[in-house]
Amino acid sequence: MKEWKCVSSSVVSSHPPWLQLERHEIELPNGTLLSDWMWVDTPDFVNVAAVDREGNYVCFRQQKYAVPGITLAVAGGYVDQNEEPLMAAHRELEEETGYKSDTVTFLGSYAMDGNRGCGRGYLYLAENCTATGSAVTDDLEDQELILLSPEELRIALLEGKFGVASWTATLALALLKRGVSCQDI
Amino acid sequence: MKEWKCVSSSVVSSHPPWLQLERHEIELPNGTLLSDWMWVDTPDFVNVAAVDREGNYVCFRQQKYAVPGITLAVAGGYVDQNEEPLMAAHRELEEETGYKSDTVTFLGSYAMDGNRGCGRGYLYLAENCTATGSAVTDDLEDQELILLSPEELRIALLEGKFGVASWTATLALALLKRGVSCQDI
Numbered sequence: 001m002k003e004w005k006c007v008s009s010s011v012v013s014s015h016p017p018w019l020q021l022e023r024h025e026i027e028l029p030n031g032t033l034l035s036d037w038m039w040v041d042t043p044d045f046v047n048v049a050a051v052d053r054e055g056n057y058v059c060f061r062q063q064k065y066a067v068p069g070i071t072l073a074v075a076g077g078y079v080d081q082n083e084e085p086l087m088a089a090h091r092e093l094e095e096e097t098g099y100k101s102d103t104v105t106f107l108g109s110y111a112m113d114g115n116r117g118c119g120r121g122y123l124y125l126a127e128n129c130t131a132t133g134s135a136v137t138d139d140l141e142d143q144e145l146i147l148l149s150p151e152e153l154r155i156a157l158l159e160g161k162f163g164v165a166s167w168t169a170t171l172a173l174a175l176l177k178r179g180v181s182c183q184d185i
Numbered sequence: 186m187k188e189w190k191c192v193s194s195s196v197v198s199s200h201p202p203w204l205q206l207e208r209h210e211i212e213l214p215n216g217t218l219l220s221d222w223m224w225v226d227t228p229d230f231v232n233v234a235a236v237d238r239e240g241n242y243v244c245f246r247q248q249k250y251a252v253p254g255i256t257l258a259v260a261g262g263y264v265d266q267n268e269e270p271l272m273a274a275h276r277e278l279e280e281e282t283g284y285k286s287d288t289v290t291f292l293g294s295y296a297m298d299g300n301r302g303c304g305r306g307y308l309y310l311a312e313n314c315t316a317t318g319s320a321v322t323d324d325l326e327d328q329e330l331i332l333l334s335p336e337e338l339r340i341a342l343l344e345g346k347f348g349v350a351s352w353t354a355t356l357a358l359a360l361l362k363r364g365v366s367c368q369d370i
Contacts, residue, residue, distance in 0.1 A: 066296035108345020111251035118303035160293020172357030
């Protein structure tokens with residue numbers, strides 16, 4: 001099973017630092033050329049499933065432009081230039097929630113769209129989180145911090161209440177890693 | 186907590202039927218206008234976690250352009266015009282895997298990017314799947330069908346082997362709904 005090769009690329013529309021639309025010319029393993037493959041480049045980001053010392057998940061209620069109505073959400077944000085994703089995870093966790101963790105585990109990196117890219121997310125599980133002060137509220141969106149037990153989280157996930165795929169992936173992976181009690185599943 | 190309102194939008198770059206880049210003018214709840222919010226419109230799609238009668242998950246090994254190397258994957262694809270997402274889930278399941286299910290459950294719909302959109306995925310769990318014939322292999326990518334037990338799937342998910350966020354969300358939700366045996370978690 002061979003990879004598709006990018007033979008050349010050109011910028012179609014550039015909107016720094018948020019988004020760049022590109023046209024890629026791709027060579028398939030059988031030699032076929034696709035001359036017009038659209039690709040969306042957006043900044044790398046992190047999502048962090050944060051668990052406090054009582055085993056509750058630190059989440060938000062908030063409004064996001066791409067999600068109708070109010071959604072539940074996890075901590076996260078863009079990786080700064082010259083910043084490692086793990087450092088971004090620690091920074092965003094503290095900025096957004098006011099919690100710190102000394103036990104952060106990598107849950108993988110993922111494309112948002114298997115064909116077009118649309119950004120790459122680095123997902124983390126932050127355990128033993130402790131409140132260290134007030135969160136920095138410099139994001140454009142209102143957000144309200146909430147704590148969910150593992151079973152409350154499992155139900156909310158299965159009801160689709162976390163309206164972005166990477167948030168749902170982050171939290172569902174966290175539950176699969178840490179477990180929910182046997183009678184719950 | 187109020188929603189952001191789209192006041193107006195214009196097309197920046199159009200690539201039918203795959204992708205349209207738009208500029209949205211947005212009014213925030215406090216009255217602030219954001220005049221230059223980039224938005225990516227791509228077709229709705231479905232992802233399907235398929236479970237056979239023995240409780241194994243029907244997955245793929247395949248190559249996707251946005252994922253380095255070989256990735257594990259779920260059944261899925263774009264929703265056709267005038268097609269309901271549930272019908273697309275049944276169609277893609279049979280076309281891609283050669284399996285059919287009479288027990289398909291909705292696992293929610295999700296934005297790929299909370300800020301820019303980048304498509305909306307409708308996620309499903311298809312249980313009691315039975316093989317009905319050969320899959321239709323009209324996609325551009327090579328793919329090889331594999332069966333994973335719940336515990337094999339859980340380990341593969343936690344190792345980040347499903348390289349797209351919505352695939353990971355689909356399968357992790359399926360495991361959280363159906364359960365993995367108590368000693369596994």
